[in-house]
Amino acid sequence: MTSAAISSAQAAGQPARPGRADGRIDCEVLVIGGGSTGAGVARDAAMRGFSTVLVERADMATGTTGRFHGLLHSGGRYVVKDPKAAEECIGENIILRRIADDTIEDTGGLFVTTPIDDPGYADKFIQGCKATGIEVQEIGVGEALRREPRLNPRISRALVVPDATVDAWKMVWSCVRSARQYGATVLPYHEVISVIRDGSRVAGAVVRGPDGELRIRAEVVINAAGAWAGKIAAMAGCEVNVRPGKGIMVATNHRLVNTVVNRCEMPADGDILVPIRTVSVIGTTDTLVDDPDDWPITRQEIDEMLTAGENLVPGFRESRTLRVWGGVRPLFQDSGPAETRDVTRAHAVLDHRARDGVEAFLTITGGKFCTYRLMAQDAVDAACGVLGTSRPCRTADEALPDSGEQRFYRIGSRLAGRERTLHDEQLICECELVRRGALEDAMARRGAASLDDIRRALRLGMGPCQGGFCTYRATGILHQQTNLSAVAANRALLEFLQERWKGVHPLLHGDQLRQAWLDDWIFQGVLDVEHLPLADQERARV
Amino acid sequence: MAGLTAAVRLAEAGLRVVTVAKGLGSLRLAPATVDILGYAPGRVDSPASALPGFVAAHPHHPYAAITPGVLADSLRWLAEHVQAYAYVGDASANMLLSTAIGVPRPSAVVPETMAGGDIRSLRSVAIAGLRALKDFHPALAAENLRAAAAADGMAIEARPVMLSPPTDGEADVGTLGFARRFEDAGFRRAFAAELRAALRDEQAVGIPAVLGFDQVRSVWTELQEAIGRPVFEIPTMPPSVPGMRLARALQERLRRAGGRFVLGAEAVGPEIRDGKLAGVRIRAGNRETARLARWVVLATGGLASGGIQVDLGGTATEPALGLPVFGPGPGEPAFLPGYLGEHPMGTVGLRVDGRLRPVGQDGEPVRPNLVAAGAVIGGARPWREKSGDGISLSTGYLAAGTILEDAG
Numbered sequence: 001m002t003s004a005a006i007s008s009a010q011a012a013g014q015p016a017r018p019g020r021a022d023g024r025i026d027c028e029v030l031v032i033g034g035g036s037t038g039a040g041v042a043r044d045a046a047m048r049g050f051s052t053v054l055v056e057r058a059d060m061a062t063g064t065t066g067r068f069h070g071l072l073h074s075g076g077r078y079v080v081k082d083p084k085a086a087e088e089c090i091g092e093n094i095i096l097r098r099i100a101d102d103t104i105e106d107t108g109g110l111f112v113t114t115p116i117d118d119p120g121y122a123d124k125f126i127q128g129c130k131a132t133g134i135e136v137q138e139i140g141v142g143e144a145l146r147r148e149p150r151l152n153p154r155i156s157r158a159l160v161v162p163d164a165t166v167d168a169w170k171m172v173w174s175c176v177r178s179a180r181q182y183g184a185t186v187l188p189y190h191e192v193i194s195v196i197r198d199g200s201r202v203a204g205a206v207v208r209g210p211d212g213e214l215r216i217r218a219e220v221v222i223n224a225a226g227a228w229a230g231k232i233a234a235m236a237g238c239e240v241n242v243r244p245g246k247g248i249m250v251a252t253n254h255r256l257v258n259t260v261v262n263r264c265e266m267p268a269d270g271d272i273l274v275p276i277r278t279v280s281v282i283g284t285t286d287t288l289v290d291d292p293d294d295w296p297i298t299r300q301e302i303d304e305m306l307t308a309g310e311n312l313v314p315g316f317r318e319s320r321t322l323r324v325w326g327g328v329r330p331l332f333q334d335s336g337p338a339e340t341r342d343v344t345r346a347h348a349v350l351d352h353r354a355r356d357g358v359e360a361f362l363t364i365t366g367g368k369f370c371t372y373r374l375m376a377q378d379a380v381d382a383a384c385g386v387l388g389t390s391r392p393c394r395t396a397d398e399a400l401p402d403s404g405e406q407r408f409y410r411i412g413s414r415l416a417g418r419e420r421t422l423h424d425e426q427l428i429c430e431c432e433l434v435r436r437g438a439l440e441d442a443m444a445r446r447g448a449a450s451l452d453d454i455r456r457a458l459r460l461g462m463g464p465c466q467g468g469f470c471t472y473r474a475t476g477i478l479h480q481q482t483n484l485s486a487v488a489a490n491r492a493l494l495e496f497l498q499e500r501w502k503g504v505h506p507l508l509h510g511d512q513l514r515q516a517w518l519d520d521w522i523f524q525g526v527l528d529v530e531h532l533p534l535a536d537q538e539r540a541r542v
Numbered sequence: 543m544a545g546l547t548a549a550v551r552l553a554e555a556g557l558r559v560v561t562v563a564k565g566l567g568s569l570r571l572a573p574a575t576v577d578i579l580g581y582a583p584g585r586v587d588s589p590a591s592a593l594p595g596f597v598a599a600h601p602h603h604p605y606a607a608i609t610p611g612v613l614a615d616s617l618r619w620l621a622e623h624v625q626a627y628a629y630v631g632d633a634s635a636n637m638l639l640s641t642a643i644g645v646p647r648p649s650a651v652v653p654e655t656m657a658g659g660d661i662r663s664l665r666s667v668a669i670a671g672l673r674a675l676k677d678f679h680p681a682l683a684a685e686n687l688r689a690a691a692a693a694d695g696m697a698i699e700a701r702p703v704m705l706s707p708p709t710d711g712e713a714d715v716g717t718l719g720f721a722r723r724f725e726d727a728g729f730r731r732a733f734a735a736e737l738r739a740a741l742r743d744e745q746a747v748g749i750p751a752v753l754g755f756d757q758v759r760s761v762w763t764e765l766q767e768a769i770g771r772p773v774f775e776i777p778t779m780p781p782s783v784p785g786m787r788l789a790r791a792l793q794e795r796l797r798r799a800g801g802r803f804v805l806g807a808e809a810v811g812p813e814i815r816d817g818k819l820a821g822v823r824i825r826a827g828n829r830e831t832a833r834l835a836r837w838v839v840l841a842t843g844g845l846a847s848g849g850i851q852v853d854l855g856g857t858a859t860e861p862a863l864g865l866p867v868f869g870p871g872p873g874e875p876a877f878l879p880g881y882l883g884e885h886p887m888g889t890v891g892l893r894v895d896g897r898l899r900p901v902g903q904d905g906e907p908v909r910p911n912l913v914a915a916g917a918v919i920g921g922a923r924p925w926r927e928k929s930g931d932g933i934s935l936s937t938g939y940l941a942a943g944t945i946l947e948d949a950g
Contacts, residue, residue, distance in 0.1 A: 303854060426676045426714040436676070472643065472779060476679025486644070486685035494881075501881035508877055508887075509854045517846035518571070522779045525925035526573055528645040530882055533689035 015183025016051035023214055025185065027053045029383055030204055030218035032192055032232050034058075035065035036168060036369050038224035039175035039186075040376030040395070045222075046182035047398070048380060048391040053216055054176075054184065055207045057191035059453045061172040063292075064226050065369060066456060067327030069249050069283040070168065070276035071260055072096065073370045074109055074161040076136070077267055079128025080121070085346050086132040088371045093162060095373060095396045102403040103170040105410065107275055109163020109260040110144060112155040114311050117265040122157045125264055129161065136161050148257045150313045163260040165276045167409070168369060169456040174400035181401075190214065195221070195235040201359035202236050202352075220386045222379050223363040227292040227328040233363055238356040240363050244292040244328035247284035250305045250507065253320040253464040255411070256280040256313050263312065270308025277411075278432060278463060279322065282309040292328045302507045320511045322466060323503040332366035347375045349382045360386055428477070429470035431463020439474060443481045449488055451478065451496035466512075467500045468519030472527060490532040497523060543569045543931055544916025545841030546792040547616070547938030548945075550623065552839075553801035555946055560833065561796065562807040562824055567789070568847050568917075573751075573777030574784035575656065576620065576935055578613070578633050579605075580648035580928025589650050589932070590633040602868070602889075602921035605929070607896050608936045616939035617651055624791045627759045628654040638662055640669075640748060642678050642778050644686025646694070648928055653784055655762045659748055659774030661691055666699035668744040669776075670737060673706040674715040677778045678750040680704060703740045703747075707733040720752035721783045724761050734768035741769060751775035751784050758787060809842065809862035812909075819909040822863070837911045837945045840865070840892075840900070841938065844917030844924075850891055852876070858890045860918065866902045868893050868920050884923070891920020897944040898937055911948070915941040 018027035029045040031038045034056025042054040056062075075089030097104060113122050122138075129136035137160045144158035145151055176186050190209040195202055196217065204217040225232045226242075233240035255275045263271035274281045282305050289295040302324055309316030332348050347367030352358040364379040377393045384390055414433045426436040442457045451474055454460050460474060461467030471493060479489035508516055523529045545561060546569070553559040578589035579596060586592045590610060597606050613633055621629045629651050631637060636648035637660040646661050659667075669687070671680035680702035691698040707729060709715050715723075723729045741747065753775060754761040766773050777784060796803060806826055813821035813832040821834035842849030842862050850867060852858045856876045858867045869890030870876050876887040892900045892914050899907035900914050915937040917924065924930035 299854065299856075306854070422714075423711060424713050426674075428676060469779070473676045473679070475643075476682045479679065479682045479685075486682055486689060489682060490643075490686065498881045502879070505877040505879065505885075507854065509852050509856075513845055513852050514848055517844070518780075521568075521571070521846055521925055524882075525928075525930060526777060526779050527641045527643045528647045528928075529643065530926065531645045531647075531690070532643065533645075533686055533693060 015046070015181070016049050017183040018051045018053050018185045020185070023212070025053055025214060025216045027051045027185070027216065028219045028387065029053070029380075030055070030216050030221045031224055032205065032221065033063075033224035033226055033228070034060040034172070034186070034188055035063050035224070035226050036061065036172055036175075036372035037226060037364055037367065037375050039172045039179070040372045041222055041224050041364065041379050042184050042186060043175040043179040043182070044376040044380040044393055044395050045383065046179045046184035047394050048384070050383075050387075052179065052184040053218065054179070054186045055190040055192060055205070055216070056188045059188050059450070059456065060176060060186075061169050061456065063228065064327045064329060065168050065172060067325055068168065068247070068369060069272065069274040069281040070165045071272060071274045072104060072164040072166040073368070074163045075132060075134050076109065076111055076125070076129060076161040076163065077262060079132050079134065080124050081266060082346070083128065083132050086128065086134065088346065088374055090132060090134045092371045092374050093164070096166070096370070097164070098404075099396065099399045100166075100171055100174065100403045101406050101408050102400070103167045103174060104408050105165045105276075106408045107163065107165050107259050109161045109262060110148065111159040111161060111262045111264040112144065112151065112312075113157040113264045114152055115154045116311060117263055119156055121266070122159060122264050125159060134161055148259055148261065150256050150315070151261065152312060152314055157264065159264060163262070165260065165274055166369070167277070171400075173457070174402065177401045192232060192235065195232070197236070200357060202361035220360045220362065220383045222383060223361070224379065226365065227330040229330060229363050229365045233352075236352070236358055236361050238352045238358055238361070238363075240350065240365065241333055242365050243331045243333060244289050245331045246287045246289045246295050246326050246328050248297055248301050248305065248324060248326040249281050249283035250302060250309070250324045251279040251281050251322045252316075253279065253322050253512070256316065256319060258411070261312055270305050273309065273312050277459060282306075282312075282316070286329075289328065295326070295328070297324055297326055297506045299506065320464070321507055322464060322512060324507045325503045329368070330365050347371060347378070349378045351382055351386070362386070428473050429458075429460050429463065431465055431470075432459040432461075434458045434460050434470070436477065439477055440481050443478055447482070449478070449482065449484055449492050451475070451492050452499045455496075461496065461500060465515055465519065466504055467496060468515065468522055471496055472522070487533055487535050490529075490534055493529060494532070497529070543572070543788070543792075543934040544938035544941070545839065546789070546796060547620075547935055548839045548841060548915055548942040549801050550792055550795045550799060551619070551939060551942035552945060553796055553799035555942070557945070557949065559796070559801040560804060560835070561801060562804045562809060562822070562833065564806070564808040564848070566805065568843055569789040570785045571780035571782055572785040572788075572931060573782055574653065574788040574931070575639070575649040575777065576617065576629065576651035576931045577648070577928040578650040578932035580636060581926060585648055586636060588635050600921060602893055604894070604919040604922055604933045604937055607894060607898055608940060612940050612943070613932075613936050616936045619939055620651070620935055623795050624788060626756055626787050626791055627762070630654050630657045640683060640687050640776055642683060642750065642776055644683035644690060644700075646687070646690050650932070653775070653787075655753060655758060655773075655775040656751070656777070656784075657774070658746055658772040659776065661687065661696065661698055664698055664745055666701075666744045668701050668703050668741055668747045670703045670705055670740070670747055670749045672715070672720060672750065672752075673704055674709045674713055675717065675720060675750060675752070676714065677717060678776070683776070699744075701742070701744065703737070705733065705736050705740065707736055716781070717750065717752050717778050717783050718781055718786075720750075721754055724752060724754040725757050730761065730764060734765055738769045744771070746772040746774060748774050748776050751777050751782070755783065755787055755790065812863045819912055837913070837948070839913050839915055839941050839945070840918055841915045841941070842918050844891055844920075845887075847917065849918040850920075852887065852890070858887070860892060863912070865892055865900050865908060867891065888923050889920050892918055893921065894919055898941050899944070913941040913944050
C-alpha cells in the first residue's frame with residue numbers, strides 16, 4: 001500500500017493497515033521491540049492513524065518487561081532522589097488505573113522505617129510526596145501491623161501511598177490487541193537482522209521470522225528495544241549508550257504480604273516486597289552488566305535478597321522460595337560512567353537526525369514499566385515531527401480492551417471462576433488454577449508451539465510445583481489441539497522443563513528442592529522424557 | 543518401600559517391630575514396577591549381567607552391597623508378599639514397557655497387569671485414554687511409541703482411542719477416582735462395551751493403570767475376556783494406583799505379622815544411652831519422646847522424601863539421626879544449568895558398608911546397630927538408571943537380613 005493509499009484509507013475512517021506482499025511490508029511507522037514500550041508505541045501510533053508494524057525477536061514481553069517484580073510504582077521510591085521520575089510515575093499510575101484496571105491489583109503500598117533505616121528519611125519522604133503530588137498518609141505502627149501482620153514489628157513509622165501491582169504480560173498483550181484493532185501488524189518472533197538505509201535516512205529493517213526474511217519499509221523507525229537499543233542503533237550506524245543494569249528477584253510460594261512493602265529509605269537492594277498474583281517477590285539488585293543477554297545469578301546475590309526479606313518480614317528465610325530471575329534495566333546515559341542507582345529513571349527520546357545525522361530514526365530508552373505509556377506518547381510525538389504532521393495522543397483517555405470500568409484484578413478472581421466450573425472442566429494447573437478451556441483457547445489464539453508463551457498468558461506452571469504436574473498435561477493438550485507432531489510436542493515439553501529449571505536451580509534448597517526432585521521423578525522416572533523421540537537436530541540442542 | 547520391606551521381613555521373623563513414619567511415603571506415588579537397572583548409561587537388556595560391571599564402576603552405589611543372591615531372594619520375597627496380583631519377571635532380562643508419554647522404558651519385575659505391554663512382543667496396540675483423566679494422553683503416547691519403536695528397529699502400530707465411560711457428569715476424574723469406579727461392576731460393563739466397539743484388529747490394549755485396587759486381578763481378567771485380547775496397564779504420574787496397591791499389600795502384611803505402623807511421627811534425633819544408640823527420638827504433634835529399640839532401620843528416603851535435606855549454602859544433612867552425608871562439598875556446584883545434566887547433588891546421601899550400616903568419612907560404621915535402606919543411601923541416580931524400586935526392595939530386604947543375623 002502506498003502512502004497515498006494509506007491516506008485515502010484514513011480519509012474513509014478505516015484503520016491504517018500496513019501493505020503486505022510477498023516478503024515485503026510497507027508502513028509508516030516501524031517499531032522495533034515488543035516490550036511494554038514498543039507495545040505502547042505501536043498502540044499509540046496505530047490510534048493516531050499511522051500504519052504501524054511492530055517486530056520483536058522473541059515472544060512479546062520476554063525482555064525486561066516480563067522480568068520484573070510487577071510493582072506499579074506510586075513514585076514514592078523516587079521522591080527524594082529523582083523527583084522528575086516520581087512525578088512521571090504518579091501521573092502514569094493514575095492514568096493506568098483508569099485505562100488498564102483489568103491488569104492491575106489495587107494493593108496499595110506501605111513505606112516502612114525498619115530498624116536499619118534512617119528515622120529522619122520519613123520526613124523527607126513526606127515532603128517529597130507533597131512536592132510531587134503523591135497522596136501520602138502516615139499510619140501508626142499498630143495499624144500497619146494490623147494490615148500486614150507478618151511485617152517486622154520493630155518498624156518505627158509507616159506511610160501509605162498508592163502503589164499497586166500489575167500483570168506486565170497482560171498489559172502488553174492488551175496494548176497489542178488494541179493496536180491490532182487499530183490496524184497495526186504485530187510480529188513476535190521476528191528479529192531485526194539489518195536496518196535499511198536510504199542515503200542519510202533509515203528506511204526500514206530486514207527481519208527474520210519463522211517463515212523466512214521480511215523487508216519492512218517504513219517512513220520512520222522507532223527503536224524501542226530497551227536494554228538492546230544500543231545494538232539496534234549500531235545497525236543504523238548510531239551510537240547509543242544503554243547500560244544494562246541487572247536486577248534479580250526471588251519469589252516465595254505464597255503471599256507473605258498483601259500490600260506492596262517498601263523500606264522508607266533511599267533506594268537500595270532488596271528493599272521492596274511485592275505481592276503479585278499468587279506469590280511474593282523480593283527485589284531487587286542493581287549491577288551493571290556488559291551483555292543484556294548473558295549474565296549470571298550468584299548464590300551470594302540470592303542470599304542478599306533473603307537477608308533483605310528477613311528485614312521486612314521476619315522468618316522470610318524459612319519461607320519456601322520458588323524461583324529466582326533477573327531483568328536488565330535500560331539505563332541510558334549519554335556520557336560518563338556512574339553508579340547505576342544514580343542514573344535517572346526518567347526516559348529519553350533521541351532523534352538521530354540532530355544527534356548523528358541519521359534521519360527518520362528515533363530511539364526511546366531509559367524509563368521504566370510504569371511510564372511506558374508516557375514514553376510511547378513522547379516517541380510518537382517525535383515521530384509526528386519526522387513525518388511532518390501533528391496528531392494528538394489519545395492513549396491516556398481510551399481504555400485498553402477488558403478495562404475501563406474500574407474493575408481491578410483481585411487475588412480471589414480466578415478461584416471464584418474455577419469454583420463455578422469445578423465439575424464441568426478439568427483443572428490443568430492446580431497451582432495457578434488454569435482450566436483446560438483457557439489453555440485450549442490460548443493455544444488456538446497464539447498458534448504457538450511454546451508452552452512458555454502459554455505460561456506468560458495464563459501463568460501455567462508458575463506456582464509451587466513449577467510445572468511438575470501441568471507440563472505433561474499441557475503437552476498432551478498442545479499435541480491434540482494444534483495438530484503438532486509428537487516430536488514437536490516433545491521439544492515443547494523439554495524446552496519448558498529447561499525454562500523452568502533455569503529459574504529454579506540457582507536457589508534450589510529446602511522444601512523446593514524436595515518438590516523439584518518429585519518433579520524429576522515424574523519426568524525422568526515415570527515418563528522417561530530423557531528418551532523421548534526427537535528430530536535429530538533437536539536432540540543435539542537438548 | 544524400603545522401610546516396609548524391612549519391617550515386614552523382621553516382623554515375620556518374630557521380632558517386635560514398630561514403623562514410625564512422618565507421612566505415608568513415596569511408595570504411593572511410585573509406578574510400583576521393580577526396576578533393577580535400565581540404563582548404565584546405555585540401555586540395559588539384562589540387569590543381572592550388567593550389575594557386576596556397573597557396581598565396579600560405581601563403588602559407592604547401593605548395589606555394591608547387594609549380591610545376586612540377595613537380589614534374587616528379595617524379588618522372590620516381594621512376589622510372595624503381594625496378594626492382589628502376581629509380580630512377574632526377574633533380573634535376567636528387562637521388559638520394554640511404554641510410559642504414559644510413549645517412551646519404551648526398561649523394567650525387570652512388574653505387576654502381571656503391566657507385563658503384556660512389552661513392545662518387543664507386540665506388533666499392533668491400541669492405547670486407550672479416558673476423557674475425564676487429564677493425566678493420560680493416548681494420542682501423544684501412541685505417536686511417540688511408534689516413533690521410538692521405529693528408531694529402535696521395531697515396527698509397531700499404535701493407535702490412540704479416547705473413551706468416555708460414565709462419570710456422573712464429572713469432567714475431572716483422577717486416577718484414584720477411576721480406580722474406585724473400576725471396582726463397580728456396572729462401570730466395568732459400560733467401559734468394556736465402549737472399548738470393544740472402539741477396537742479394530744489390534745493385538746492388545748494399553749490403558750492407564752487404574753484397574754481397581756484390591757480387586758485388580760479380577761477387574762483385569764474380566765476386561766481381557768470381555769474384549770477378547772490382552773490388556774496392559776501403563777503407570778501414570780502420582781498419585782499412583784499400582785503404588786497404592788503395593789503399599790496396601792505390604793502394610794497389611796505388616797499388620798498380620800504383628801508389626802505396628804505409627805503415622806505422623808517424625809524421627810528427629812538419635813536416643814543415645816551410655817554412648818550407644820538406644821533408639822530414636824520421635825516428635826508427634828508437639829510431643830517429643832524416645833522410642834527405644836535394639837536395632838534401628840533408617841529408611842526415610844532421599845531428597846524427594848525429605849530424608850536428605852540441603853540448605854541454601856549447599857550443605858546436605860540427614861535430619862532424622864544426624865548421620866554423615868556424602869555429596870558435593872560447600873562451594874562446589876550442586877546443580878548444573880542444563881535440566882538433564884548429571885547434577886552433582888543428584889547422588890547425595892549416606893554411604894553404607896556391605897551390611898548397609900551407615901559409615902563415616904573413615905569408612906567405619908557409625909553405629910553397630912543401625913542400618914539404612916532405600917533412597918537415603920546415596921551414590922545412585924535412581925530415575926536416570928531406572929533402579930529406584932530395585933534399590934529400595936533389595937536394600938530393605940538386606941537391612942532386615944543384617945539385623946536377623948545379629949539377632950541370631
